[in-house]
Amino acid sequence: MPSSLNKVMIIGNLGRDPEMRYLPNGRPVTSFSVAVNYRRNAPDGQPREETEWFNVVMYERLAETAHNYLHKGQQVYIEGRLQTRSWQDQEGQRHQRTEVIASQMIMLGSRGSTTPGDTPGEGLEPEADLAGDGDLPF
Numbered sequence: 001m002p003s004s005l006n007k008v009m010i011i012g013n014l015g016r017d018p019e020m021r022y023l024p025n026g027r028p029v030t031s032f033s034v035a036v037n038y039r040r041n042a043p044d045g046q047p048r049e050e051t052e053w054f055n056v057v058m059y060e061r062l063a064e065t066a067h068n069y070l071h072k073g074q075q076v077y078i079e080g081r082l083q084t085r086s087w088q089d090q091e092g093q094r095h096q097r098t099e100v101i102a103s104q105m106i107m108l109g110s111r112g113s114t115t116p117g118d119t120p121g122e123g124l125e126p127e128a129d130l131a132g133d134g135d136l137p138f
Contacts, residue, residue: 006081008100010054011108012036014074020067030063031099032056032070034078055099056080062105075109078102 015033022028034054042048056078058066070076080102088094 007079008054008082009077009079010034010036010100011075011077012054013109014070014072014076015053017072018066018070020063027059028063028067030058030066032066034076034100054078055097056102057083057099058102058105062102066102066105069107073109074107077104077106077108079104 012034015035018030018032020028020030034056036052036054037049038052039047039049078100080100082098083101084096084098086094086096
């Protein structure tokens with residue numbers, strides 16, 4: 001049995017279209033956010049739906065596949081590991097970001113299968129930092 005384990009499995013809907021870039025060594029990397037909804041009872045006993053946002057990063061062929069076939073709102077299964085990165089921006093501020101580094105992906109929804117109102121997390125915005133990838137080191 002392994003002495004440690006870092007494994008994540010999520011099923012959710014893409015919060016934005018995948019964005020593909022290339023590292024300085026030419027390695028493709030694709031990133032996007034996934035909204036995972038769950039229900040729980042609020043303190044008053046009423047059911048409440050909440051959304052958790054995950055930042056997903058893929059490399060190599062998996063990155064190219066995600067970029068070519070995934071789109072905002074599509075349901076997807078992602079398996080991988082959690083990784084937290086730290087960096088310093090141009091103003092000297094430290095930033096930290098936890099990401100799912102994907103090793104497997106299964107497309108669960110077909111292209112064009114989602115319609116407004118069918119997408120879990122629709123109308124909710126991911127963390128503000130998701131749009132601010134300009135400070136990332138790649």
